Amino acid sequence: MSEFRSGFACVVGRPNVGKSTLTNQLVGEKIAITSKRPQTTRHAIRGLVHRIDGQLILVDTPGVHKPKTLLGSRLNDVVRDTWSEVDVAIFCVPADQKIGPGDKYIAQELSSATRKPKIGVVTKLDSASQADIAERLMELDALGKETGCDWKEIIPISAKTRANLDVLLDLIIPLLPEGPALYPAGIFTDEPVETMVAEFIREAALDDLREELPHSLAVVVESIEPDEERSAERPLMRIRASIYVERDSQKGIIIGNKGSKLKEIGSISRKQIEKLIGMQVFLDLHVKIAPEWQSDPKELSKLGF
Ligand SMILES: Nc1nc2c(ncn2[C@@H]2O[C@H](COP(=O)(O)OP(=O)(O)OP(=O)(O)O)[C@@H](O)[C@H]2O)c(=O)[nH]1
Ligand SMILES: [Mg+2]
Known part of the structure; x- marks a missing residue:
């Protein structure tokens, strides 16, 4: 039998791409607030996923954006601090929008910040056509090569319909280091x-x-x-x-x-x-x-x- 694994994975991307909704669905409890407006999340939020084969600590982060205020630049700093501390990075782009300069900027920063494994995720699968999803997967693949992100895997998911969420967890857990659970069972977050x-x-x-x-x-x-x-x-x-x-x-x-x-x-x-x-x-x-x-x-x- 393979060893138990435990570690951290951050969820990153532009504002409003569905990072917090995905985090909540993977954890199975509402630990992060969500909204249809961009820049909702304002701090790094830890959520626990307990499995037989491992324990994943997900870190939901604020959407990286061009800051207009001091708050905005502090939020971007929160994300950068998180990158260097995690075992895996989950980079999100939404299926219903073309990949653009904002995504490229984040992928470049992520690539130079950490050599840890990265997974490219196309979110909101339910909100786009098959053709759009295929196009997004190809764009994400190209973005990985262009920025040196070198995705371990690329996967489309929907937090709304839960499509591919278990597959995503199956991809993340083997990338975590071997080790005992870091949090007791039954805990979903350490947010006060x-x-x-x-x-x-x-x-x-x-x-x-x-x-x-x-x-x-x-x-x-x-x-x-x-x-x-x-x-x-x-x-x-x-x-x-x-x-x-x-x-x-x-x-x-x-x-x-x-x-x-x-x-x-x-x-x-x-x-x-x-x-x-x-x-x-x-x-x-x-x-x-x-x-x-x-x-x-x-x-x-x-x-x-
Ligand atoms: N159709 C659809 N909508 C989704 C899905 N996931 C998230 N959304 C919607 O997208 C919007 C943004 O979701 P959030 O989870 O708050 O996005 P975020 O990336 O955390 O945003 P910031 O915290 O601002 O960076 C909300 O209106 C969600 O309901 C999905 O799988 N399908
Ligand atoms: Mg959020």
């Missing part, structure tokens, strides 16, 4: 509860937002405390969180007409938070302004970047 709560709130707020507003949002959990007046049979967690925006006009959008938008953000995220912590939650949300926080080093560090 505060971070997951803040992210669920941000995801609920992102829904339906237009133009630059998604980028202007940040969420900070101020406190998580059990309600002392509740009995042990009916516990309640009180969570206080702040949603930051950059301008007064944005504050109005997040609060909505008579508070309707804020109420909706609360009720959508509360369901996910209750599932996460396994008890009833009272969510106290406040909207605050941090002018130009995406480009202000002091504000960025206050917000955890």
Whole structure:
């Protein structure tokens, strides 16, 4: 019988190509928030895949892009730091868009950053025609040769329909070093509860937002405390969180007409938070302004970047 393997694989690519959706599907739990807007993920998120033949620690990363703000360049740095630490890199391009200069830039950087094995993945298989998928696979093959990425394998997948997800895992596990499990069974992520709560709130707020507003949002959990007046049979967690925006006009959008938008953000995220912590939650949300926080080093560090 072959030895048990364990190690790290990062998921990289341009914004919005489906990295977080893929990570969640491989892990089998929602650990990373997703949205139809680009630049959703803002930190490296570890997710665990437990198998009989090995343990894979997936690292979902922010989409690499041309930065317009200090936040953007810090996010790109997060990705570069991750490349050098993993055993395998999973490079994603979407089936429904031609490979372009953004993908080439990332592949070149990845190639010079690490000599570790790389897998080329065409995502969103369900959203493209057979002809488009074939074209994308050929483009990805050519990109690998051009940039020196030298893909170990190239595979089309769909996180939505789960097509080829097990095949992808079968390709990754043998590339990990032999060794014992690094995390106990039953754990899906090492993200702190505060971070997951803040992210669920941000995801609920992102829904339906237009133009630059998604980028202007940040969420900070101020406190998580059990309600002392509740009995042990009916516990309640009180969570206080702040949603930051950059301008007064944005504050109005997040609060909505008579508070309707804020109420909706609360009720959508509360369901996910209750599932996460396994008890009833009272969510106290406040909207605050941090002018130009995406480009202000002091504000960025206050917000955890
Ligand atoms: N049709 C289809 N849509 C998908 C699939 N995977 C992801 N998407 C959609 O693509 C959009 C972006 O998905 P994310 O997983 O947030 O993308 P990401 O690469 O993590 O984006 P950033 O965090 O911004 O870098 C969302 O609207 C997803 O629902 C898929 O397999 N099929
Ligand atoms: Mg993401």
